[in-house]
Amino acid sequence: MTARAWVTGLGVAAPTGLGIDAYWSATLAGRSAIGRVSRFDPASYPSQLVGEIGGFVAADQLPSRLLPQTDRMTRIALVIADWAFTDAGVVPQELPEYGAGVITASHSGGFEFGQNELRALWSKGGRYVSAYQSFAWFYAVNSGQISIRNGLRGPSSVVVSDQAGGLDAVGQARRQIRKRTRMMISGAVDASICPWGWVAQLTSGRLSTSDDPERAYLPFDDRAGGHVPGEGGALLVLENAEHALERGAPRIYGEIAGHASTIDPRPGTERAPTLQHAIELALKDADAEPGDIGVVFADAAAVPELDRAEAEAITKVFGPRGVPVTAPKTTTGRLYSGAAPLDLVAAFLSMRDGVIPPTVGSTLSSRYEIDLVTGTPRPATLRSALVLARGQGGFNSAMVLRAVDRSRLRSQL
Incomplete structure (x- = not known):
């Protein structure tokens, strides 16, 4: 019989809130986090609005050794992976050695890290480029860092299919659950709010050029003129339903059907x-x-x-x-x-x-x-x-x- 994939844990980092409760209350209240870019000066660009995450201090959440080797997107991903496992009532290091894996998606990789290292290369020379650049920019880095931090040696990979990637990653994780892997963590985090990332996004021709946060992103509206980009995402703990019942999972959000x-x-x-x-x-x-x-x-x-x-x-x-x-x-x-x-x-x-x-x-x-x-x-x-x-x-x-x-x-x- 095919194993069912239940979702037993959630980790969230959104411009509207960090954590499930903050995000959900803001969503139901209709509170928008869209505003002018603050992470760099956007004055010279046609698009200047964004959804930025506020209040996230990586140094308060992660060991100092991880900070020099990670992009902002990876820091966020590592933290919300911790939150998702906590929400699921799981200590991943206590799972069987190959009992859990990780599949994430990425749209652009660690753009901000890459930009900083290119700046060092141009202004100071090659010996000032961090050795961590070899992987910190890479599409698969979130999967790798989550796996290392949590000792996840089960099926792991990354999916790159632009904005469809987050669903495709969870779909691939479900496939592993159906193959009898006990647990997977899956989803995606992106964060490319830096000049290099901004220019790349502008090439799509789909970014809104409105300077009014209340009118910039209007899907299915006659005034629609493109989207506003943002940073963040979510990670979900998927679990073999039998395993979830056996361990007494504290909550079951539902099934990836x-x-x-x-x-x-x-x-x-x-x-x-x-x-x-x-x-x-x-x-x-x-x-x-x-x-x-x-x-x-x-x-x-x-x-x-x-x-x-x-x-x-x-x-x-x-x-x-x-x-x-x-x-x-x-x-x-x-x-x-x-x-x-x-x-x-x-x-x-x-x-x-x-x-x-x-x-x-x-x-x-x-x-x-x-x-x-x-x-x-x-x-x-x-x-x-x-x-x-x-x-x-x-x-x-x-x-x-x-x-x-x-x-x-x-x-x-």
Whole structure:
């Protein structure tokens, strides 16, 4: 029998809050963290707004030996991995030697670390470049550092599929659980708020140039003009359901019930985008029907043609206004590979608390036949949720989450 992948721990670092409670209360209240870049002077750039994490002091959370060898994204990832394991009631070093692994995603790697070392190279010379540059910038560094810190010698890897990567990483972790690995930690953190990273993001042509934080990131709105980037993300502890029951896991947020990824045809062809197909495949993988889904957490690109494609895919699967749709990332900005794992957290908490968080700021365009939740949170009884993510280059990912009935735990294995 195929092992089920339950989520038993969450670690969160978002511009709107550090930790589950801070993030969730801000999300339900619709408090936005979008503002002008503070980590460098953005005056010379066309885009100047961002979702930055405040109050994170790595030196208060990590051993001093780790600070010189890690980028900001890795420091955040290491800390929230600790939080996720604590939330799950797990001491990873006490697990069997090959009983747990780590799979993360990355959009850009350690850009800020790389920028600092390039500055040292240009201004001082090669001998002033840190030896840690050899890995601190690398896409796989978060997986490696989390593995080393926690003694995780089970299946480990990294996924690079732009903003779809966070879901794809969790999907790969679920695959390892289904192969009988006891536990995986998975998700993503990105943080590229530095001039080098900023220039790279601007090349997409998808960043908002608005200087009004309340109007800069408006998915599914007639005023949509691109997204606001941000930093942060989430890590989730996935566990073989039998193992979770055997050890008496203190909490079970729900199940990763289905996942699928697709790739769009190359530009210039007449073939349709494949997000709809990804949704249908994920539903099939979860043995679910469209009517089972209580809410969709949208990718929400805030680029008109991309919003239209996503709205059409949702409408074709669920029918016009057939399911509530939300995008709480309008308060944080798009966190690149970290965005979808943060949406997974929001979806699990929505199912736990019976409420759908709002899409802050947007007014639904009459062009889209979706039921966009705006303004205030919407009460709802939720048993399943769908999270969507898309990356530049045509990546699509869809994931179905399902609540676990604690009164019938054994029967759900």
